[in-house]
Amino acid sequence: MILPKYVVEPSRIPRAGKGLFVAEAVARGRVIVAPDNIHTVWPEAKLRQFAPDSIEVESSVRWFEDQFSLTPEWSDECYVNHSFTPTALWHLGFIFAARDLAAGTEVTMDYQLVIGSGEVMPFKDSVTGRDIVGLHWDDTLRRSTTELLALLTRGQP
Numbered sequence: 001m002i003l004p005k006y007v008v009e010p011s012r013i014p015r016a017g018k019g020l021f022v023a024e025a026v027a028r029g030r031v032i033v034a035p036d037n038i039h040t041v042w043p044e045a046k047l048r049q050f051a052p053d054s055i056e057v058e059s060s061v062r063w064f065e066d067q068f069s070l071t072p073e074w075s076d077e078c079y080v081n082h083s084f085t086p087t088a089l090w091h092l093g094f095i096f097a098a099r100d101l102a103a104g105t106e107v108t109m110d111y112q113l114v115i116g117s118g119e120v121m122p123f124k125d126s127v128t129g130r131d132i133v134g135l136h137w138d139d140t141l142r143r144s145t146t147e148l149l150a151l152l153t154r155g156q157p
Contacts, residue, residue, distance in 0.1 A: 001034050001035075001036040002020070002032065002076060002077060003032060004022050004026050005022070006021060006022050008021070009021055011081055012106055013126055014126040016082075017081075018079050019079055019107070020077070020079040020107045022101050022107060023104075024103050025102055025103055026097045027100055028099050028100045028151055028154075029096055029097060029148075029152045030097050031095070032096065032107055033077050033088075033107075034093075034094055035093035035094065038093075042056075042067070043066055043068075044067070044068060044116050047060055047068050047070075048116075052122065053122075055072050056072070059071050061093075062113075062115060062116060062137075066116075066137070069093070080095065080108065081108050082108065082125065083108035083109070083125075084127070084130065085127075086108045087101055087105055087106065087107055087108050087109075088108060088109045089109065089151065090109045090110070090113045091147075091148045096148060096151060112134055113135065114134075115132070117137060118133065118134055118136075119133070119134040120132065120134075121133075
């Protein structure tokens, strides 16, 4: 579920299609997207039995370890685009504002955190031209936890 008011409009990221934009200000560290209605969770081994362009693979994100949630009904959360300089942080299925977001800001996150270890997205980052490669689960959890702690404490211990 998307918590703040939002709109789906053409993304400002080159070749990204549509994007999700907050329609109201969102404070740093606040939840933008919270998991709801998760009805299917599969181990990565089962998911990889399907073609890379299948609805199962295209509608999946890593939930934790080697478990992926599937959302084939394509809710508006799917319009959160990738960025290596994201406006939001994914952590265990939640998406948090990575800084204070003004109304009209596009919500982006680093897809390296939500795809399988070593998995390469079928497109490159449109700004940098770099491959988007999934991090190992331990690195994903360490990074998202560290970044979330910094958001919530404003970098203070």
